[in-house]
Amino acid sequence: MNSPLTLQHALRQAHQQGLARIDAQMLLLHVLGQPGASRAWLLTHDQDPLSHDQQAQFAQLCAQRLDGVPVAYLTGCKEFFGLPLQVDARVLDPRPDTETLVEWVLDVVEKIVSPRVADLGTGSGAIALAVQSQRPDAAVTAVDFSPQALDVARANAQRLQLPVQFVASSWLEQVEGVFDVIASNPPYIREDDPHMPALRHEPRHALTSGADGLQDLRAIVAQAPAHLPPGGWLLLEHGWDQAGDVQALLRSAGFVQVHSRQDLAGVDRCTGGQIPDGANVGETVK
Numbered sequence: 001m002n003s004p005l006t007l008q009h010a011l012r013q014a015h016q017q018g019l020a021r022i023d024a025q026m027l028l029l030h031v032l033g034q035p036g037a038s039r040a041w042l043l044t045h046d047q048d049p050l051s052h053d054q055q056a057q058f059a060q061l062c063a064q065r066l067d068g069v070p071v072a073y074l075t076g077c078k079e080f081f082g083l084p085l086q087v088d089a090r091v092l093d094p095r096p097d098t099e100t101l102v103e104w105v106l107d108v109v110e111k112i113v114s115p116r117v118a119d120l121g122t123g124s125g126a127i128a129l130a131v132q133s134q135r136p137d138a139a140v141t142a143v144d145f146s147p148q149a150l151d152v153a154r155a156n157a158q159r160l161q162l163p164v165q166f167v168a169s170s171w172l173e174q175v176e177g178v179f180d181v182i183a184s185n186p187p188y189i190r191e192d193d194p195h196m197p198a199l200r201h202e203p204r205h206a207l208t209s210g211a212d213g214l215q216d217l218r219a220i221v222a223q224a225p226a227h228l229p230p231g232g233w234l235l236l237e238h239g240w241d242q243a244g245d246v247q248a249l250l251r252s253a254g255f256v257q258v259h260s261r262q263d264l265a266g267v268d269r270c271t272g273g274q275i276p277d278g279a280n281v282g283e284t285v286k
Contacts, residue, residue, distance in 0.1 A: 004049035007032075007042055014062050023071050027061045030075040068198055081130035085156050090148040091123040092202055097263040098185050101237050101270050102130045104261055108181045108233045109135060118143060118227070120171055120184035120220060125153030125164065127183055132162045141179070145170040146205070171216070172223040178232070182224050185237040186216040214245060221249045230277035235270060243268035 005013075007028060014024035025039050031054050034041060050058065061074050070093040072078035078087045080094040081102055087093060105127070109115035114137045119128035122142035132140045142157075142164050144150050150166055157164045169175050172182075187205065217236060224234045234255065238246050243260040250258045255273025263269035 004051075005055050006047050006049055008046035010050055010055070010058055011042070011046075014058075017062060017066065019062055019065060023065055024062065026071050027065065027074060028058055031058045031061065035075060035077060068200060070202065078124075080124075080126045081133070083126075083129055083133060083156075083160060085124050085126060085129070086152065086159065087124045088152065090146070090203065091152045094124055094126040097265070097267075097269050098126065098237060099130070100261055100263045101183055101185060101235060102127055102134075104235050104270055104272065105131050105181055105183050106134055108235070109138065112180055113137065114139065115181065116177070116179040117141070118172075118175065118179040118182045120182065121186045121216075122153050122166075123149050123185075125156045127185060128153070128164045129156060129160060129162050131183075132157075132164050133160070140164045141167055141175070141177075143167045143169050143171070143175055146203075149203075171220050172227055175227065178227050178229050180229070180231075181233045181235060182220075182227060183235045184220055186220060188213045188217060188237070188239045188242060212245075213239060213242065214249070217242075217246060218249060221246075221253050221255075225253060225275060228275045230275055232275045233272055234274075235272040237270050240267045240269070243271050246271040247273075 010028060011024050015021055025042055028042065029035055029037055064074055065071060072087045072093045073089055076086055076088060078085050078094050081099050085094060105117060109117065115135065116139045117131050118141045120143045122128050122144045125142055128140050128142035132138060142153055144153065145168065147168065150168060154166055167175055217238060220236065221234065228234065234250065236246055247258050247260065250271065250273035254276065256276050258273040260268040260271040
């Protein structure tokens with residue numbers, strides 16, 4: 001009779017199959033019903049046996065991950081800006097780099113009492129919920145054209161008890177009012193990008209944006225000025241090589257103080273600009 005498979009042996013097998021160690025650890029914690037435990041927990045329980053059902057579930061999850069399914073879809077949860085978000089294939093898997101955009105929003109509204117913030121293409125609600133969690137006084141509006149995505153975002157807001165308002169709209173077409181800052185992590189990948197097959201399990205409409213990847217960014221830049229007061233900011237996430245293009249779009253639309261911010265890897269990941277208010281005309285920020 002075969003000996004029961006221990007946690008240590010299960011992780012070793014997964015690693016030998018080509019699975020990243022951290023992915024295997026997160027999947028195993030999920031199978032064990034310990035999603036909140038640290039990886040150190042696995043070290044202190046490495047000789048614990050897995051039941052046959054647990055072995056089968058772990059093997060199935062590892063196979064799906066090796067096929068490219070995001071870990072967040074397999075566990076149903078992803079932490080973003082300290083918030084445990086529920087995610088699935090209806091929405092994009094939130095990336096840590098997007099926290100750069102959240103930090104920029106918070107910097108912009110730091111000295112504004114009860115700021116008005118819009119998150120366009122909210123998906124799981126990650127950006128909107130992160131801002132609301134840090135600024136309870138803010139009036140945060142989350143926008144998405146996908147009813148399925150809005151269902152996910154609303155469920156996250158309800159579970160986290162964060163009073164974000166939701167609007168069904170293609171960018172700002174159905175949105176009313178003005179905002180101190182509009183932020184968006186829109187689709188920005190070219191339709192023919194060679195990396196798309198690796199992202200095949202995520203919603204394509206949340207990833208690609210025309211032949212050059214700028215179609216949705218152009219639409220947002222064109223629509224945003226009507227919803228920003230003098231001094232209001234538009235902050236956009238984009239691809240690693242798109243900062244120059246997005247800066248040009250913002251300047252052409254009349255934005256000032258146009259500049260980019262880098263992500264954790266030192267890549268220009270977000271670009272923003274401000275509506276002129278008289279005091280900032282001619283100013284530049286590097």
